Amino acid sequence: MKDALQWTRSLIYTVHVYFLMLVWGIVFLPAALVSRQAARFACRSYARYAMWSLRWMVGLRTEVRGEIPTDEVMVAAKHQSFLDILMIFAALPRAKFIMKRELLWTPAIGLYAYRVGCVPVDRGKRGQAISKMLADVDKGKALPGQLVIYPQGTRVAPEDKVKYKTGTAALFRELGQDCVPVATNVGLFWPRSGIMKRPGLGVVEFLPRIPADAPKATMLARLEYEVELASDKLLAEARDAVVAAE
Template structure:
């Protein structure tokens, strides 16, 4: 899986990254006036760009995408493994009303911040853990006027394939406070679209929606359960992809 990469794949990756960045800027500028007055337009802009990025990834750098399991359509907490920008786009493309827990600094990113605000994302300050969690819960409660699927990354950041990073308690706090089912999500996309860098590798990137964890699950066992289920499924997807590459 980590074998030599041709100069052509590097060139394709560079072209893909450049055109994707240019397309994002153009998308954001053209649709921003409509997005500022209509949440539906904002969501359309984000979803259509996600589909565009996945389409170009397929024929430009050889990354195919696949959704497994059943994406939820009701109000739930989605606890997702996060490996790169690709899993964000894949999740957003298939959830009808996705909104993300995000770093507050992103609100000040041109265009991205405005779109995130319009689709109902919940910004969270990074600082003292307890203060951040309380603010997160309060912001989520305020956001209930916009029903949908609240997506949180339990590890708090992008994590490279096979790396072990602790799951943060904020996910368990949200689960307890919201009183909603939780849908865990596993992925292997970091093998093909890494969390940083230009190089993209061909292969099948999968996002898998796992069976629900019921809202009445004891809070004291929830975090361990969600970590076990996500990590087990992610390891399975990684092994499957690596075996496919070795054939």
């Protein structure tokens, strides 16, 4: 009975938050077309509303930890669900994501992603995909901000282990910027698929920087170790809190 009620609350939240994404997109469209700042405001206000309503509709609270970067850096984040995208975008002052090119054709998301400076990349053979990504990123350097990449390339369930892709290391070498790793546990509460969203505390944690002059050969291994270790700690903390609440 308890799970059925939670599923119903989750369904209502999911329908309303995605419907409002479309409404938000239409309302802010005229301003977004002429002003990148307005487009960013629309996206950040939507993200904050989505997290606020998540708390009272589903019982899922959110918390951002660590030092949030405000300068031009590469942010390499663990990706578990749509929630970590919302939290990272709301936290960073000028976030721009590396995203799949097909998302440009998604209603509302595509136009706003383009306006805030997201970098669309093509899927393909690994070498070709990396070369194209670096070229696309180079074109987008005129727009300052924090470039967010998901090193595993997709959403990954909390218990799963997926190797980090070499494109992240290539981007680190190309940009010559510090890398800020980001850990999360949000997939425990908002899974990568399905309707059910569970109450608890979803955390996104900005970890200490990997400096731009760090050894390039070991950067990817270091990033994977630090993000996975921190994410596992957040996951254990969340599970302990759930047990204590029962």
